[in-house]
Structures are given as C-alpha cells and as structure tokens.
Amino acid sequence: MRVALMITCFNDALFPDTGKAVLTVLRRLGVEVDFPAAQACCAQPMVNTGYLDEAVPVVRNFVRAFEGYDAIVAPSGSCAGSIRHQHGLVARRSGDAGLATAVARLAPRSYEFSEFLVDVLGVEDVGASFPHRVTFHPTCHSLRMLGVGDRPQRLLRKVHGLQLVDLPAAGECCGFGGTFAVKNADTSIAMGADKARRVLETGAEVLVAGDNSCLMHIGGILSRQRAGVRVMHLAEVLASHEGAA
Template sequence: MRIALFSTCIGDALFPDAHKATALILARLGHEVVFPPAQTCCGQMHINTGYQKESLGMIRTYAEAFADPSIDYVIAASGSCVGAVREQHVQLAQRHGKPADVAGAQQAAAKTYDLPEFLVDIAGVTNVGAFFPHRVTYHSSCHGLRFLKLGDRPYQLLEQVEGIDLVPLANVEECCGFGGTFSLKNPEVSQAMVADKARHVKDTQAEYLTGGDSSCLMNIAGALARQRTGIRAVHLAEILASTKSHPWTPDSAAYPKEKML
C-alpha cells in the first residue's frame, strides 16, 4: 500500500522522532511511505478555541495535501489530530464551506487513521518485531479513547513487544489535564488533573510511560520530571520501532526529563 505520513504540528516542531518511527514501522512492513510537503496544521487548536469558520482554509489544505488518489491511507502518530480530522473536518465543511469542501473533507477523513488503528484493523498486524526490555505503562489519550474508540488496539501491539513488562495504569480513562488550550485557560484544574495522573503512573513503578499523543506525554512527563521520579515518556510508535539491532535509547527521548530542568 502507498501511505502518506501526516506529521502534525507538534510532531513537526517538537517531537519528530514519533513520526519518524511511524514511517520506519510502515516501511518495515513493506508499505511505500510518502510525505506530501503541502500538509500543514489540521486546525484542531483553532477549531476548539472557537475559530471554526476561520479554520476552513486549513481543512481545505489538509484535503488537498492528501488528495492524490494513489495514496491509500494517511497515517499519523496522533489520536488527537486524527480525531480532529475525522470528527470535525466534515462537520465544519458542511457548516461553512462549499460542496467541494465537503467532498474533499469526506475523502480525506475516510482514509485518515491513527497508527494503532491502521496496524491492527487494516494491516492485520499486532507483532511488528519490536524489542523493548523495560517496565512500561500506557496512558489512553482522550481523543484516542473517546473519538477514535481505539479500545485495546494499543495493548494488542504492546503485548507483542519482546521483553516488555506491560503494567496497567489505574484510572486510565481519566484525562491528563492537557487538552490543548484547556491547560492554559484552566491552569489550576489542569495541574490537579496531571498531578493525579502522575501519581497513578508512579504507583506502577514503571520505567517508561507511553501513549499515542505527544501532547499528553509532554504534559505528564513534565509533571513526572518536576517530581524527580526518573520515569521517562516515550511515544508508542518509538517502542514499536525499537528492535534488537536498532534499539530505542533514553538519550533520544524528547519529552521533559530531570536534566532539562
């Protein structure tokens, strides 16, 4: 299959390794991976902040960037952004756009998938040959859990990783408190929420926290680092891309850690 990589804003600017890992996994599975250079932000931040009509241009750009009929699927390592494309783009195109905008948004949304969805549902793969000999716990992001209904797909993939000690996270369905602009508009509430999440992560005695959204991992990792827990954050894609011959190492971690404070 020919797959287009959607890098997302936060991936492009802050956490490119998660998206590089996504491309690597897909290529190892035999897919052709392309990167349409015209892609930009999906508009989620603007839409959620109330600039819905103003986001129409970004929705058009997304549809046009991935309109090539030779592209079978668009894959991202971000349940949040994929959720926005699938849940918001068509609705806003119908509300503020023209028939061509609706058609473009529908076409793009239909072939946009989060990495765990694609691997399990489309590629039919749970074992990608990964090796990660560490104690790990998994955080379910809100968009992945509630919009995309990822269910146990991430767990299916993690359970097949050689050497991993996967431990459950208490109250895994609870939000970490980031929520994009929510953490800026409601800082006290956000801090209380991430404090709860960090406490649950610490209780697992895990070495690493993983998840499917870099924004959530950044938020939780910041709280863990400020408490000097020693627990690192690593994106799910980076674990799945790690192999015995090319292992992921803590030095490559981009999320907040003690030495950065």
C-alpha cells in the same frame, strides 16, 4: 496502497523522532510512505476554541495535500480524531459542497497509528524489542472520539521483553487538552499530578501513549518530581530493537 504520513504540528515542531519511528515501523512491514510537503495543521486548535470559519482554509489545505492517498496515518489520536470528525463540521459550515465531498472522501481513510497497524495491515507483532516495564496512558480523543480501544496494548504485548502493567484509572484525562492547559492552568496541573501519581503506582520505568501532547504534560510533571520515569510515544517503542539478540 498509497500511504501518507500526517506528522502533526506537535511532532513536527517538538518531537521529530516520533515521525522517524513511524517510518521505521511501516518500512519494516513493507509499507512505503509519502510525506506530502504541503501539509500543515489539521485545524483542531481552531475548531476546539470556536474559530470554525478560520479553520476552513486549513481544512482546504489538508484536502489539497492528502487527496489521492488510500490511507493517511497520524501518530496522534487527537489529530486523527479531528480529521475524521471535525473536518466535516467545518466543511459543512463553509457552504462549499465540493469541500464537504472531498472531506467525506478523505475522513474514512485517515487513521491513528495503532488503528492503521491493527485494522488495515492486520499486524500486532511488528518485530520490536524493548525490555522494560511499561504502562500505557490511553489519550482522551483516541478513546472517546476514535474508539481505538485496546489496539495499542495489543501491539505492546507483542513487543519482545516488554512487561506491560495496567495504569490505574487509565481512562481519566491527563489535563492537557491543548488550550485548556493554558486557560485553566491550575486545574490542568492538578489533573496531571493525579495522572503522574497513578503512573508511579505502577512501578513502570516508561510511560507510553499515542499522543506526545499528553506525554509532554505528564512527563513534565514527572520530570519536576524527579520520578525517574521516561515517557515515549508508542511508535518509538514499536520501532525499538533494544535488547534484541
């Protein structure tokens, strides 16, 4: 199986350790991963703000970069959701039947990280060790667009030494929402503060999620509150051998 890593703009620019963690986990499981150098943005920011025509060349680039792979893995429910559900809309709008066909072929091969581990590899125990009290924030696109469900929690429960505690009102949005956080800053901050308060109610040492965009938003609020709660991407926890004998 030919597997490609779609690192996403956010991780490439701000959180490169997440991509390294994905590679660590997959290689531990015997999966060889390619990194197509031609990859760029998935086009989600343009689609979300109504610039569908401008998104067409971005989707074309995605097809060129990833065609021929059996699976495309993204450590982001947000970007994986865009590939699976928004690319088809963009391709159909373009009037290019060839692009629409290529997108229809690639979209079902695109997976959020936890989906790939659980559904494609059939693995829940990845051999990780992380002796900390953890709570998990399920991000909006992973829940509502992809239907990832409890796959991340199933993976976390298999991590040696990890204590997973439920996050109250877990399904509520954290308020980031990409450009929403810029255009509606006051509302975004209020939603983030609600989420941060819920995190503190759990007594967790670490907040984990599958999207670094949400973690940056919640983590920034927790940091300004000097709450003492770390934020980590799911992949980083699953790559950890902390506390292993």
